[in-house]
Amino acid sequence: MSEQLNFEVPTMAELLAKGEEPEILFWVGCAGSYDERAQKTTRDICKILHHVGMKYAVLGTEESCTGDPAKRAGNEFLFQMQAMTNIEVLNAYNIKKIVTGCPHCFNTIKNEYPGLGGTYEVIHHTQLIQDLINDGKLKAEGGESFKGKKITYHDPCYLGRGNGVYEAPRKALEVLDAQLVEMKRCKSNGLCCGAGGAQMFKEPEKGNKDINIERIEEALETQPQVIAASCPFCMTMLRDGVKLKDQDQNVQVLDIAEITARANGL
Amino acid sequence: MVLQILFIAIALAGVALFSYNLKKVIRNIRIGRAANRTDQPQKRMMTMVKVALGQTKMFFRPIPAFLHLIVYAGFVIINIEVLEIMIDGIFGTHRVFGGMGALYNFLIASFEILALGVWLGCAIFLVRRNIIKLKRFSGVEMAGWPKSDANYILITEILLMTAFLVMNAADAKLQAMGAAHYTAVGSFPVSQFLMNLLPNTEGALIAIERGCWWFHIIGIFGFLNYLPYSKHFHIMFAFPNTYFSNLEPKGEFSNMQSVTNEVKAMLDPSFTPPEPDGSKFGAKDVNDLTWVNLMNAYTCTECGRCTSVCPANITGKLLSPRKIMMDTRDRLEEVGKNIDKTGNGFDDGKSLIDTYISREEIWACTSCNACTQACPINIDPLSIITELRRYAVMEESQAPASINAMLGNIENNGAPWKYSPADRLNWAKES
Structure with missing residues (x-):
């Protein structure tokens, strides 16, 4: 690999x-x-x-x-x-x-x-x-096994609420035979990572907490081994959160594409 | 006869005053810019039926949804009884539908059960707001009038339902006594339990029965005229608001045609743009928003579902989508009053941005659409925030410094960060 x-x-x-x-x-x-x-x-x-x-x-x-x-x-x-x-x-x-x-x-x-x-x-x-999984062109074999691993998926706003894509990323995780755990706020009720709306490029306004911390606390509540993302901005925010919570040794933040590639030994 | 004339006068005055105020509200909404929301009528109708009539988005939170459904069903169905009251009032009859026999008994019985449901529902709502003090009903924007408004509505509904039930109890007791004019009609599954609480003399009972009847109907006309001043306007506006709501994917922001013309002219010298209409980019004040934004503002019932899911608000930022809607309505009302007084609403030195909504609020938004998803009647605070940002950035060049840096990078390097466009494919070459 x-x-x-x-x-x-x-x-x-x-x-x-x-x-x-x-x-x-x-x-x-x-x-x-x-x-x-x-x-x-x-x-x-x-x-x-x-x-x-x-x-x-x-x-x-x-x-x-x-x-x-x-x-x-x-x-x-x-x-x-x-x-x-x-x-x-x-x-x-x-x-x-x-x-x-x-x-x-x-x-x-x-x-x-x-x-x-x-x-x-x-x-x-x-x-x-x-689509590739549905067409039988892509499986989860020949690579790292995610079997039984606890994975929680974070919905990016512009994929989920923005365009109603909730099932595709979950389908990609289902074939892994992993243990999918949903956060309390998921799918149409998912909580933003804090980076959307050009927030990625500026400091947050004054508040009592950063949004990614609020999100990562919720993600960590599911006690995952992997937090799955499908957006590079979410990836940054979630990784920062995991690091700030000193959990980067225990919890990996991976994109669905990375998980798929790993599972297939690519 | 005098009472009939009095009744007709009250009814006419009630309807006339309401029409007058409604017309003003519609005039205010029309201050807004054009927006095309008349396409796909079938889909719009379906959305209205599902979201407004069927209240499907309410059921995301089952407990308030259930209570709200009872109050809503009670409100709609008990209005059949109001029809009878109207006819009785105008023609001096008593329980004119009584002749329907078993059907009438069934209807009155249903109204009574619903009235009890509404009564209990409103009482629980009052407890949720004032005793349990659910977080959703608090917030800076809820202090003062909005809080009282909510309580007035609930108390009024409880009083109306109480009057209805006490009226029936007195009526039933008079019927049992064989009082003149009170022929035995109706079935009173709820109010029968109130009968023993009432006095036993015919005169007193008639006074109570008539008193409740008048209170109930005057209360309804009063309530109707309260709507234009209240968040309770949603009982009407929920329908047009959902009909004209956004049908496109939530992630899609509108493309500004005025900008398209200018950009096309820049990129293609042969393109002659139509004369600009002189309007500004984005929104400084309510007249720069679309009529849909303004109708949204009148529709908002301040339930706070939007604010309770807003990531910025949850983490202690100033932004509250509910406040955006309430500010828009307050400013629009102010502009409306200015128009009433002076004919021109906008020279009072105030504006929606800064006077009502601060820069800090609009820049805290992540555009995540949690608010639009949460709204049970498809209100869209995000599009107002976007219009205010457009004004700040395009008309005033006022954005946080880091945003300006990001915009500069896109302009110069074709990426929001300061990287060379020549390095764009480096990921394929290095490890």
């Missing part, structure tokens, strides 16, 4: 040069591109795509921020500038289907790009994993 990728990640430009089109575009996102922890998830998503033999590509240096944090912060100008520039790139490559590594990118491209001229079939990577 080396960290390194033992295969090349194809870019759209390379595919175009060969006169080929991918089945799906993997939209990596800013966190997935630059954040060290999220990069691991990005590589695991590639490993999964590579493993099942799906023809995919990334935009590489042609990708740019979707504009999500600008829009949530109220800068509609910057959002639409980013969106229209991205849409031009996506349309030029004749993109039909996109999988994203981040619920924020997912929500923005899926819901807010169509009105600006960019209409694509957009799925989040947990939905891709669910």
Whole structure:
């Protein structure tokens, strides 16, 4: 299970040069591109795509921020500038289907790009994993066993409440034969990690507690071995929380893609 | 005859005053900007039936949902009795539907049981608010009038139900005594237990029966006219509010057309944007919000489900989605009064942002949609917060410094952090 990728990640430009089109575009996102922890998830998503033999590509240096944090912060100008520039790139490559590594990118491209001229079939990577499991292309074998392990899943707001995706990530965990435990506030009642709405990029307002601490306390109440995430921002917030609670030796915070890759020995 | 005229006069005055106030409320809502919420009528109708009529979102919290359902059912069904009262009042009859026989007995019996249910429900609600003091009903925005408002509503409903039951008890006793005009109709499963508490003389009983009858009907007209000043307006507005609610995924924020035109013109020199309409970006005051936002404000019944699930509020920040809605309504009412007085509502030096809602509140929001999910009648505080942020950022360039830094990074590097776009694919190359 080396960290390194033992295969090349194809870019759209390379595919175009060969006169080929991918089945799906993997939209990596800013966190997935630059954040060290999220990069691991990005590589695991590639490993999964590579493993099942799906023809995919990334935009590489042609990708740019979707504009999500600008829009949530109220800068509609910057959002639409980013969106229209991205849409031009996506349309030029004749993109039909996109999988994203981040619920924020997912929500923005899926819901807010169509009105600006960019209409694509957009799925989040947990939905891709669910589809692959349903099609029998992906199992949980040949790798680390999660059997019997206590896993609790944290719903990201923009995947869960924002778009009603609650089952896909849970489906990916079900095949592990692990012990899934829900937090008191889960699914449509899930508690935010504290990073949404551009909070990721600023200090919180004055209060008596940080939101991620409130969340991690609830997660730790389930006495999990693994806290599963599916958003790079949640990942940061949850890991910080686990560290602050001195639980990083006992509790792992892993993305669904990482868990899937590990379970399959990728 | 005098009483009939008096009754008709009270009824007409009650309805007229209410219509007058309702018209003002509708005028106030129309101060808001346009929003297209008339698409997909079938889906809208279904949403209204499910959420407002069926109260499906209430059942996330079963105990208050059950009590609320009883009060709601009681309110709606007992209004059939009000129809009889109206007819009796206008024509000087007594229990005009009595001729229906067994059906009438069944109806009166049902009303009585429901009335008892409403009575108990409201009493429990009072206990929850004033004795148990549930956290949901407290908060800075709930001090003073909002707290009293809630209690007035509950006490009024208890008084109305008491009058209804005592009226029936007196009536039943008069019927048993064979008093003139009180023919034996109706079945009184609840009020029969009150009969022994009442005096035995015919005169006193008639006075009680008539007194309760008048109290009940005047109370109803009074209550109707209380609505425009109260959070209790939701009993009406819940229906249009859910009909016109957002049907798109909650994660989707509206794309501003005015911005689209400008951005298109920037990216494509051949594109000629339509003349800007001169309105500002985002919302400084209530007239910059949409009519849906403003209707939301009148619909809010201040139950606090939104605030109780708000991650910012839970962790002690100033933000409370309920306060956002209450502030919007208070400011809108103020603007409405300014219009009544001067014809122009907006030159009082105040605005929704800063005078009512602070910057600290709007920047504490994580846009997690817990509030919109929790609202039993689909109110959307998040869209108001977003509009206020849009104003702060696009019209005033006033955002927290770190937000400005993030925006600068996106503008310059295409990422919210200060990394070079050339390094975007490094994750594929390194370990």
